[in-house]
Amino acid sequence: MCGIIGAIAQRNVVPILLQGLQRLEYRGYDSAGLVVVENNELQRIRSTGRVAELTTRSAATSGHIGIAHTRWATHGVPSERNAHPHLSSNLIAVVHNGIIENYEELRTRLTAQGSVFTSDTDSEVIAHLINSYYARGNSLLVATQAALAELVGAYAIGVVAADNPSQLICARKGSPLLLGVGIDEHFIASDVSALLPVTKNVVYLEEGDVAEVSLHGYRIFDAKGQAVERPVHVSKLSNASMELGEYRHYMQKEIHEQPQALADTLEGVCNSQSLIPGIFGAEAAAAFEQVESILILACGTSHHAGLVARYWLEEIAGIPCTVEIASEYRYRVSVPNPKSLVVTISQSGETADTLAALNHAKALGHPHTLSICNVPESALVRLSKLHFLTRAGPEIGVASTKAFTTQLAALFLLTLVLAKQRGRLSAEKEQRHLHALRHLPSAVQLVLKLEPDIAQMAERFTDKRHALFLGRGLHYPIALEGALKLKEISYIHAEAYPAGELKHGPLALVDKDMPVIAVATNDALLEKLKSNLQEVRARGGELYVFADAGTRFHSSEGVHLMQMPEHAGYLSPILHTIALQLLAYYVALQKGTDVDKPRNLAKSVTVE
Template sequence: MCGIVAAVGSNNIIPLLIDGLKKLEYRGYDSTGVGYLTANHEVAAERSLERVAQLEAQINTKQLAAQVGVAHTRWATHGAPALRNAHPMVSNSKGVSLCLVHNGIIENHDEIRTELLEAGYTFTSETDTEVMTHLIHQYCVSGLDLYEAVYQASKRLKGLYAIAVMRAEEPHHIVGARHGAPLLIGVGERGNYLASDTSALLSETRQVVYLEDGDVVEICLDAYRIRTADGSFVERDVHESELSADAVSLGLYSHYMQKETFEQPEVVANTLQMVSGAQSISPLLFGTQADDVFRNTQNILILACGTSYHAAMVARYWIEEVAHIPVNVEIASEYRYRTSVPLPNTLIITLSQSGETADTIAALQHAKNVHNGLAATTLSICNVPESALIRQSQLRFLTRAGPEIGVASTKAFTTQLSALFVLTLVLAKIKGSLSVAKEEEYLNQLRHLPAAMAQVLLLEPQIIEWAKSFVDKQHALFLGRGIHWPIAMEGALKLKEITYIHAESYAAGELKHGPLALVDERMPVIAIAPNDTLIEKLKSNLQEVRARSGELYIFADRDTFIEPAEGVHVINLPDHAGFLSPILHTLPLQLLAYHTAVARGTDVDKPRNLAKSVTVE
């Protein structure tokens, strides 16, 4: 959610700020803006309720140039999408002029707003951001420089935030701060920068410094300094990002979701690289302490949100059946608000694409507190090596999905599933429930997985034809059984979030307990039909749908012997892939959602009201 880019440069930094905002569009936003210092060292700002391209045209018309500036994409939290609520926020009185951009939520903004109103400040927006801007302004008016003012203000703030702020009276500096929301420094030859993630800065630098919670940073043209929450100054390592400009470009594809869907065989192969060439599975894949931890693990708790939650649901089936360890899966945003019963020797697993998901980070912290003294260990499976989630976990497994720009997750999901299956095998081996023969069989299946995924993607032309039938639909029902029920949940999520078709998913055995009342000739029913032990049960459920004139769209393994008929449409996948079947059945559901969205003309990569990185609760 939201995106920040800020720069102090030797050249005109306006084009860099605009380019950075374009790279951050994937995070989701409903307004955008740029703040800059004029040649006369005055604060100025341009804002727009349209896309970044419109803001760029607006700026180009005025031929703006600056060497110091901040830029922002806003996803509305406090205050509706409106120019008065768009960032940057400005506070200009008593000889002090500030310009600030902010990601996150300030929980005690009402209390501080009341104090500032009593001190004579006026508010033109409904945002918590303006409260923060005036608070820092008040500290500056009292005689503090900007760096000290931000540091002192940070002690007052409760909640999650990343900010970048500049002051007209200190024209060669920008100050940033973070607590719970991502912010990093870009170190360049022509200046220094701040950004929400590395992709925003790739046109200028790949040298980055990751800030920790509580850090306050000051950047200028040729230097920067970092102050921690306790007031001490520190140096943090400079990392060279592995991202390239090509990795975040569309290339020949029409949308990022399409590109990322077709990247899945490659990124799954990358994620499994250390496994595919090995003769056996090793706990060292998860860290040097993993062997001892896994031997002592008696219970597993998985915390995740959205698509990652669906991956966790699949993992529960895998781990309980293969490794025989009980698994509890919790929606991260709900877990810490109920009284749960902690169990000793629990492995707490968190899943996240970005590693900055606020609900998941908070749930991890809560789980640590709840399990304190009960020999619990934390493991994060994530796509970003320097993310907050990874830094807060004892064990880790890094997926290698590369940057995922489309809001609707595709390759992050299948790489998470791949990692979770590897974890299942490691746990099963350590617990003595995986024979040598079975280990070799599963490793061979993993080696073949990328090629099998590539074969499924060849079904795209047939799925495009199906998508035409969904263009005018308002509702859809997804069915699956057993381990494929979470895949039906994921399919429904994809369809609803990018096509705006209302979609629900159910375990097919639940049809008679309510959902069957929805079925008629106007309700398409999408079913996942692998050739597993539940296939005959599923066929009976599908007959129940046809008896109510429901239109069936079935993704079936080749050997299920489900034939097309009136009201029954079938696309055959390759032979049943055993435990890895959920990964293969995910791909056609992604393609169905994508091509339906294209046919309906929705904004595939930036669906309304949604954000890629959910960094607020």
């Protein structure tokens, strides 16, 4: 959520800022704006429309230094007056990601001192607070450092001053920010994708860092104000990976990228003949020897991945597993177990609630931490002793697809490694599982061939407003994920239940206008699921059944069958997930929604 880009160069930076904002649109936003310094004046342009509208408004604007922002509303409604950048006395301009928790106290004090506020945001206090120190004769760097010392909360900021066109200040705490390194030009951004057109050389700021950026270089200071060096990374992302190509939406593109994403994620493992703990880090073997249970912390889709993993870990590895929603975990009194492995899952590695939950777990005395993440330089990876990097590549669509399935693949690997270390995985079973993993990309490709049939099924949802998803056992979390996808992008109210719970309440909702989507897998619970579905038909409900091969389901009046190409055993959740992703996508097309940018949602949730 929210996006930042800034630049200082010998050329006009407005096109750089606008192009960067366009690349950050996937994060979710409701307004956009930029400011440049020209002739010792701040030129600010803001819009509540898309970045394209801001581009039109900025046609006559130019400058060699500037900052820009896409805002996702937290404090104050979406409006031009609440859009960033925020100014103080037309002298200081600030863009901000995050939430300032003590903004009301600061606002009261600054107002009493003569500051005039023009927005409802928490972010505006940063501009006035920096200005209050800058007006005392401090440099822009010192004024910013002094202001940051008073802030409580999370922030990534970019700061410029009208009378200082040679310097850009930035800082981060609890929200990601990085520097882009060029030749006689430098940049800041909240996401490396915004900088790919201008540089691949990036410096990831650490927690509490403040940076002074100029044309010819930069200086970084840590939270204690000491000058520090941070390594320069060469991003492996390419411009091509960010382009839409032949697809109608990024979500469709990313659904189709899943065979390759899974192959890339599993490459190092599937090319070997055995599983070793070292795939999770050099210290993994020793840590896993001490582990007696698993605690998984995650949010949203990643939480659903954790719920699937609980079935795997307890059945295959024989290890107790608890899965907690990260945003709830740190606000309840829990009983820590130092012999638990704390597993955090996040696509971005910057999810605020998941980071806070990890820090809370460590503060409670959990020494064993493992992150599963798609971004190697993210805060989550840096805070964890062990990690496994999924190789999903950039995921632009807000509704997660390939990040989720690669998380599942990583969690299945963790299950197998722990099972082997605990003496519960014979050599024969290990080879069978490795064969299934090698075959997984091909199995996914077969599911993708169902796309025309699923698109046709989706036409029946055009006038629907509600839906129920049902699953049993290992596939109940997949029903949860299917319901989440449908509600995220089609705005159909969708809920998921274990099929056995139908008669304990949800059956009251079933009628001809309530589609019921069932995940029917060829496993030990199949016959019980069939009985549950008969309860739906007996009450006039319309069934949409995604059935494995061999389940002996048949289409009939009120029963619409989608025959899956094969049964993948323990990996079946991945195949059924992809079918439900396609269903959600095509229902959203029928509804005419903005598939890649669903209302009110953000891709990377970097505030609590």
